[in-house]
Amino acid sequence: MFSLFRENISIALDSIKGQLLRTILTVLIIAIGITALVGILTFLGALENTITGDFASMGSNTFNIQRYEFTTRRGGSGEREKINPIISYRNVRQFKEKFQYPFSKTSVSFTGTRNAEVKFENEKTDPEASVVGVNENYLENTGTEVEFGRSFTFFDIENNNNVCLIGSDFKKNIFKDTDPINKTISIRGVKFKVIGVLESKGATFRDNQDLKVLIPLQVARSIYTLPNINYNISVKVDDKQFLEGAQDEAIITFRKIRSLNPVEENDFGLERSDDLINRISSITSYLYWAAWIISIITIFGSSIALMNIMLVSVTERTREIGVRKALGAKKNTISSQFFMETVIIGQIGGIVGIILGITIGAIIVAVSGFEFAVPWLAIFAAVITSFLTAVVSGSYPAVKAARQDPIESLRYE
Template sequence: MFSLFRENIRIALDSIKSQLLRTILTIIIIGIGIWALVGILSAVKALENTISSDFASMGANTFNIQRYEFTVNSNRGGERKKVNPIISYDNIREFIDVYQYPFSQVSVSFRGTSGAEVKFESEKTDPEVQVYGVNENYLENTGTKIDQGRNFTIFDIQNNAKVCLIGADFTKNLFKNDNPIGKTISIRGVKFKIIGLLESKGSTFGNNQDLKVLIPIQVARGIYTNANINYNISVRVDDKEMLQGAQDEAIVKFRNVRGLSPVEENNFGLERSDDLINRIGSITGALEIAAWIISIITILGSSIALMNIMLVSVTERTREIGVRKALGAKRKTISTQFFMETIVIGQLGSVLGILLGLLTGWLFAYFTGFDFGLPWTAMIGATVISFVTAVIAGSYPATKAAKLDPIESLRYE
């Protein structure tokens, strides 16, 4: 049985070689459909892996109070989009004073700049360092971990200590092969002692999360004095069961901070990390469906091309079929041979498409800094689709070849 299968494979490959150009074109057509499927799903998976891991690191028991909701409805009827006021320093200070929900902690932060130049002795970085002002709860609420050294303490924040935490990329430029803990850097002429090195988090959407400096929030306010700074508030509870109550309490307290009356709508947004993950999942799910539709349409077109090439092959090999039947070949043997040829062509197209799709997904992840992952569902689906396509496309040519009259076939010129 195995020897017969191997012989059919050998005959199929010999037949493919005899009509190489048409076969290559068909393989490419099938490969393009598989490429679209695997390539898009590889990119989508890389995007989903990165964003989900970033938000998941915050934990399912964390929520943020921010200026706007995650999504803003498009304008309708020329209605002007509502502009929410910034979350000011007075807002966050008052919120921290009045929000006393049990087993919760509040993190406040703001980005002073994304173009700072950091100096160490005679060395300095390019002006592309992000500087954040934070309090002592920032790392835990955002899922950021310390690789070396320690976190800020409440005394560092309250006493406006000139200390800082730096991102992992500083070990590649300013502190090559050297321990940065205890060293002193300078930002805008202000000197900071390094007390901690953050774990590497990579980049998201081109935003390098490892090239940043965290400093106490009051010190940051003294350096970056823009009046329109928008602050971020993050609340974390120890038990997820208490999350809804913590959110309700936060909304009430922040509405009071904003001075809103009971009939006024919220002029701020509240987002949970798992809500963001679910929304992202719905977006990527739509992209996956689009990828499947594009791929199936392309593969249906390739099945027609594959059927045509097999019909041409049957016509050109009519005399060969007659000789095989004259030597005792049964209908099943003839049809199996042609089935095998279509399956081989289909699987070659599948392999080509999968390789191109994985390469596309890897390049996308590489240049965007996302986490590449193998789209196993797409790869298995591509293999199954190409096999089914080959079976469907090869059914009629194989049946036609098996039904040929051996005498008429031997007369064919």
């Protein structure tokens, strides 16, 4: 039995080598479908890993008070969209004073600009750096780590010291061959001493997290004085069991700050980091389904093309089939030969498709700035899919070859 199986593989390989051009075209047809599947799944996997990683770094025991709910919808026809007031500095100052929930830390921050030019001696960056004013709890609440140097202290923030933390990308431009610690940089003519460098976080949707400067909140307010600045509030509790209570207390406190009566809806939003992760996972699950549907349509077309090519192969080798039957080959042997040939071509196409799909997906991921991970699910799905494609496409041609009449086959020209 094994020797017959090995012989069928040998015959299939000889046939593949004898029809090299047709084999290459067939392999490419299958590879296109598998490339679409693997490429899309690779990109979606990287997208999900990057986004969930960014939010997961904040921790599951953190929540944010923001201007709008994440799920806020625009009003339909005839219904005006609700416009919430900004979270002003007065709001955040009152919140810090009145919110005294046990085992919690409150972070306050705002983005002064996303187009800052940072200077060091004769070097300067392009005007694309972000400057963020923060308090002493910002790093812990947002899961931001200092790679080397030190973090802000309570006294740095309270005394409005001109110190800063810089993103890791500054080491690649203005501090190429220099240790940035204790060096002085200039932003809008204001000088800051660098006390630490942040760990790299990469970029998400073109927002480079490694090209930002963190400075004390009040110092940032003295530099960036635009009206209607929207502040960010983040609250972190030491233990997740206190999270629900802290959220309720935060809502009550902020409603009092906004002077809302009991029947009025909240004019602000509250979001937990793990809620965002769950919503993002829900969204990406729909994208996965869409990817599978697109890929299945492509692979279905590939299977039809593969079946047609194998049927042409059966017709062209009709005389060969007659000779084999005249020499005693059984129907099962003939069908197994053609079926094996289809499976081998399908697996070769699957391997080529996996390589192309991962390569294309990795290129797109690199350009997008997402975090690449080996798409094991996509690889497994591609192997199974290419095998099933070959089984479906090869079954009918194999049966047709086995049913050929030996006498008529020998007469075929």
